[in-house]
Amino acid sequence: MRTxxxxxxxxxxxxxxxxxxxVGYEVVGHVPESPSGQLTMLKLPDDEFVTLELVYDPTATVAVGAGGLSHFVIQVPSMTTTVAALRGRGLEVADPTSPDDSADFLTSWVTDADGNRIELVQWPPRHAVGLSGADWARQV
Incomplete structure (x- = not known):
């Protein structure tokens, strides 16, 4: 299985x-009518497949931004370049910080108009593309 x-x-x-x-997403396609509402399928330039689906249903009774989503994460190759580009496009981006006080493992945050938070992550060199058990091996 996979997400x-x-x-x-x-x-x-x-x-x-x-x-x-x-932010940098590209539209892959639209589904104008579905049981969930209108769908817009997006991917980032380095993604092979759709990774984000925007769901709009004007008749929904569920409050937007209140569904329990904490955040989602986008890997960036250079935090400095990414933050500058996003700010250049008029987005508010938090100043980057480092979870381990290093210069090459950086995180930052940007929030959309519905209150959905996106964490930007610059992995240190030679880190796997995503999180794995190796990230917690020292805690065992």
């Missing part, structure tokens, strides 16, 4: 699409 993508409920599809394309 295919994250479906994110949004209040305003145009506003959400403007934000996520400013």
């Amino acid at each position: 295919l993508h994250l479906g994110l409920r949004v209040a305003d599809p145009e506003r959400a699409l403007a934000f996520y394309t400013a």
Whole structure:
């Protein structure tokens, strides 16, 4: 099994699409009508497949931003370059910090208009693409 993508409920599809394309996502396709609402499929340039689905349903009774999502994470090759680019596109991005006080493992945060938080991560050199058991091996 594997995770295919994250479906994110949004209040305003145009506003959400403007934000996520400013972050760097590309539109792969649209589903104008589905049981869940209108769907917009997105991926980042380095992703092979869709990783984010914007879900808009004006008739939904579930509050947007209140569904229990804590955050999702985007890996970036250079925190400095990414933060500068996002700020250049008018997005508010938190100043990067390092979870281990190093210069090459950095995180930062950006929040969309619906309150969904995105963590940006620059892994240290030679780190695996994602988290694995090796990240917790020292805790055992």
